[in-house]
Amino acid sequence: MKRSIWQAAARRLELPALQRDADVDVAIIGGGITGLTVALKLSRAGRTVAVLEAGTIGDGTTGQSTGNLYATIGSRLSALRRKWGEETTREVVAARAGAIDFIESKVGEFGIDCEFARCAWHLYTPPEALADDALLERELDAAIDAGLSARLAPSAPLPFATGPTLVIVEQAQFDPLKYVRGLASTIASERCAVYQNTPVTRIDGEAGVVHTDRGRVSASHIVVATHTPKGSDLANLQVAPYREYALAMRLRSADYPRGIFWSAGDRHHSIRSYRFDDSEYLIVVGERHKTGQADDTVDRHARLEAWARAFFDVATVDLRWSAQGYYSPDELPYIGKSVGSDKVHIATGFAADGLTWGTLAGLIIGDEIDGTENRYAERFRPSRLDPAKSAKKLLAEGVNVAREYAVGRFGAVPAAGEAGELAAGEGRIVKIDDERVALSRDGEDRLHAVSAACTHMGCIVAWNAAEQTWDCPCHGSRFSASGAVIEGPALDALKPVRWPPTAS
Ligand code: FES
Numbered sequence: 001m002k003r004s005i006w007q008a009a010a011r012r013l014e015l016p017a018l019q020r021d022a023d024v025d026v027a028i029i030g031g032g033i034t035g036l037t038v039a040l041k042l043s044r045a046g047r048t049v050a051v052l053e054a055g056t057i058g059d060g061t062t063g064q065s066t067g068n069l070y071a072t073i074g075s076r077l078s079a080l081r082r083k084w085g086e087e088t089t090r091e092v093v094a095a096r097a098g099a100i101d102f103i104e105s106k107v108g109e110f111g112i113d114c115e116f117a118r119c120a121w122h123l124y125t126p127p128e129a130l131a132d133d134a135l136l137e138r139e140l141d142a143a144i145d146a147g148l149s150a151r152l153a154p155s156a157p158l159p160f161a162t163g164p165t166l167v168i169v170e171q172a173q174f175d176p177l178k179y180v181r182g183l184a185s186t187i188a189s190e191r192c193a194v195y196q197n198t199p200v201t202r203i204d205g206e207a208g209v210v211h212t213d214r215g216r217v218s219a220s221h222i223v224v225a226t227h228t229p230k231g232s233d234l235a236n237l238q239v240a241p242y243r244e245y246a247l248a249m250r251l252r253s254a255d256y257p258r259g260i261f262w263s264a265g266d267r268h269h270s271i272r273s274y275r276f277d278d279s280e281y282l283i284v285v286g287e288r289h290k291t292g293q294a295d296d297t298v299d300r301h302a303r304l305e306a307w308a309r310a311f312f313d314v315a316t317v318d319l320r321w322s323a324q325g326y327y328s329p330d331e332l333p334y335i336g337k338s339v340g341s342d343k344v345h346i347a348t349g350f351a352a353d354g355l356t357w358g359t360l361a362g363l364i365i366g367d368e369i370d371g372t373e374n375r376y377a378e379r380f381r382p383s384r385l386d387p388a389k390s391a392k393k394l395l396a397e398g399v400n401v402a403r404e405y406a407v408g409r410f411g412a413v414p415a416a417g418e419a420g421e422l423a424a425g426e427g428r429i430v431k432i433d434d435e436r437v438a439l440s441r442d443g444e445d446r447l448h449a450v451s452a453a454c455t456h457m458g459c460i461v462a463w464n465a466a467e468q469t470w471d472c473p474c475h476g477s478r479f480s481a482s483g484a485v486i487e488g489p490a491l492d493a494l495k496p497v498r499w500p501p502t503a504s
Helices: 005-009 032-046 079-083 086-110 135-145 176-187 234-238 299-309 356-369 387-410
Strands: 024-030 051-052 118-125 151-152 166-172 192-195 200-204 207-214 215-224 240-251 261-262 269-276 279-290 314-327 334-337 344-348 427-432 433-443 447-451 462-464 470-471 478-482 485-487
Touching: 005 176, 005 269, 005 314, 024 032, 032 176, 032 192, 032 356, 051 215, 051 279, 079 135, 086 135, 086 166, 086 176, 086 192, 086 356, 086 478, 135 151, 151 334, 176 299, 240 299, 240 387, 269 387, 279 299, 279 314, 279 470, 299 314, 334 356, 344 356
Parallel strands: 024 051, 024 215, 051 192, 118 261, 215 344
Antiparallel strands: 118 166, 151 166, 200 207, 207 215, 240 279, 240 314, 261 269, 269 279, 334 344, 427 433, 433 447, 462 470, 470 478, 478 485
């Protein structure tokens, strides 16, 4: 796995793994921004809590995000207003702004050194795009209507010529990994156990038991804060997984942009800067595609680099990484009680706006479990159903998943003996009898052979050469070359396959 700039800058966090069975009020699966916000709220409210993180705190999507915090949303406020109306748009903005305020207050209260700073958010017209003044006008109108302090500027404060730019002041940036590790260090206590390296193997919502290889945790409430719910949950079938690519670069000049910059052109890019270890870095994000559905993942980083070099005086490209986002069909996340169980609470569908949504989700779920009224809870209820707002995207993504399932399961693939040699870093699906096998060779010339059938619902995984992973094109589960679960709804590893195959 490639490291993000936050992972490169992070210090080790010493927290134990689960050692024995435990009995708590609330079990939280996932030690990212959502899970730790819930843990903070409920442990402060006197509940006993166990956080179960599969790897290291914050090393999932939180630690691969942009570190940008904003009250607007990536799919555009004007589009949200068109779909949901003015009142909901105002609520969304107020809720997200409140989440940013919450982060700021905790940074101050706990003295978390995560470089939290208020800054302006910009939506700029890039040089390669025709100016779409109507888009900026619509966004300006929606932003002001929703209570944001916004204005149009003739250009963006970037070291290249841009067209008109929408500016929203008083948004924020921070180091998301330092923030969640700061939260974890602060709340870890007898009442709130925070476990690392404790992957969950099964969730029994009815009984209120979370199973791991290291012990079981019994709880009155289970919070599945894993970006998309683990296992079988209706929400997994409703959200669509996409990946996006990021680079951290040093420049020859001192022209590092100050603030958050999103391009308004067809090819969406986001830009920000970050300083650590006495060096400043430019972070550029873009080249989005549906998870498991691109065979040019390495080229995506190269294209992003070429784009950055066209506009910035790039000296070195220091870090490359990518991250996943889950997109809901009606533009709003699903937060609250799972449709399938009263004891299970979920949060997903954050799109690329997850740090702010994750914090809000933590606050809403914390209130839900604590029995405290939260004025935003109803808006994000996972059981909501409004076909007028979601049917078109649900149908399009459903057709896409059905096609991927059929192509993966029934499309032509070479038999194992005809597949040819694999070079280091390559992966390929081959057939042995009727089974599809995911075969890859790592950088140390080791061959890995695992079943290509995703353990979530059986779609056939695809090789991601940029990350050296097997990615599922249906609901976004991702696995290492040797089959271990990295993220997504799958709970079980891809099954190992004997290699070379024995003749049948
Ligand atoms: Fe659902 Fe793979 S993630 S089938």
